[in-house]
Amino acid sequence: MSIVKRRESLMPTWASDLLDTSRFFSPRLFDLGTDPFSIDFSSRVPSANINETEKEYRIELAVPGMEKDDFKVAIDNGVLYVSSEKEEDREEAEKNYTRREYSFSEFRRSFSLPENCLEDKIKAKYENGILNLILPKKEVSIIKPASEIPVL
Numbered sequence: 001m002s003i004v005k006r007r008e009s010l011m012p013t014w015a016s017d018l019l020d021t022s023r024f025f026s027p028r029l030f031d032l033g034t035d036p037f038s039i040d041f042s043s044r045v046p047s048a049n050i051n052e053t054e055k056e057y058r059i060e061l062a063v064p065g066m067e068k069d070d071f072k073v074a075i076d077n078g079v080l081y082v083s084s085e086k087e088e089d090r091e092e093a094e095k096n097y098t099r100r101e102y103s104f105s106e107f108r109r110s111f112s113l114p115e116n117c118l119e120d121k122i123k124a125k126y127e128n129g130i131l132n133l134i135l136p137k138k139e140v141s142i143i144k145p146a147s148e149i150p151v152l
Contacts, residue, residue, distance in 0.1 A: 044107065045107050045108075045109060046061045046062050046063045046107060046109070046131075047061070047062045048060065048061050048062075048109065048111075050111075054137075055136065055137055056134055056135055056136045056137055057114070057117065057134075057135040057137070058132065058133070058134055058135070059080075059111060059132075059133040059135070060130050060131070060132055060133075061082065061109070061130065061131040061133070062129065062130060063084065063107075063126075063129065063130070063131050064129035065129070066084060066086060066126070066129075066131075067126070068126040070084045070085070070086045071083070071084050071124070071126065071131060072084070073122075073124045073133070075113070075119050075122065078112065078113050078119075079110050079111065079112055079113065080110065080111045080112075080113055080122070080133070080135075081108065081109070081110050082108070082109045082110075082111075082131070082133070083106070083107065083108040083109070084105075084106060084107055085104075085105075085106040086104070086105050086106070087103070087104050088101075088103045088104075089101075090103075113135065116137050116138045117135045117136070117137060117138070118135070118136045118137065118138055121135075121136045122134065122135050122136070
């Protein structure tokens with residue numbers, strides 16, 4: 001047995017669908033209390049670029065607006081963890097009003113380390129909105145293929 005919901009008129013549904021801007025626009029766009037051009041990074045995970053060279057792996061995380069003390073980089077059981085928490089408190093006092101804003105942003109990312117990575121030599125540097133992680137590789141000796149020695 002199925003229940004079928006019957007519409008009495010197509011016009012109200014069509015009109016409400018047409019005028020429903022939440023499908024096309026962010027609700028923040030019509031909120032006059034916020035700046036529509038501000039970007040909220042409080043719940044976003046930063047983008048990462050991972051590059052490999054002969055000597056190292058490089059991970060670049062795009063995290064603008066932070067400071068180097070905002071980051072925590074740790075290794076546990078072959079996994080590299082990068083996290084950040086930042087809390088901001090701004091107050092603007094004018095003659096007729098006081099405006100006080102709080103913001104809190106955080107993120108956590110993890111990367112499984114390859115077996116040929118030197119965990120104790122990993123370096124992190126924050127510069128121009130990019131967190132650079134350098135993961136040096138172990139020197140691997142090249143194993144020569146087996147060869148047959150002729151018996152004389």
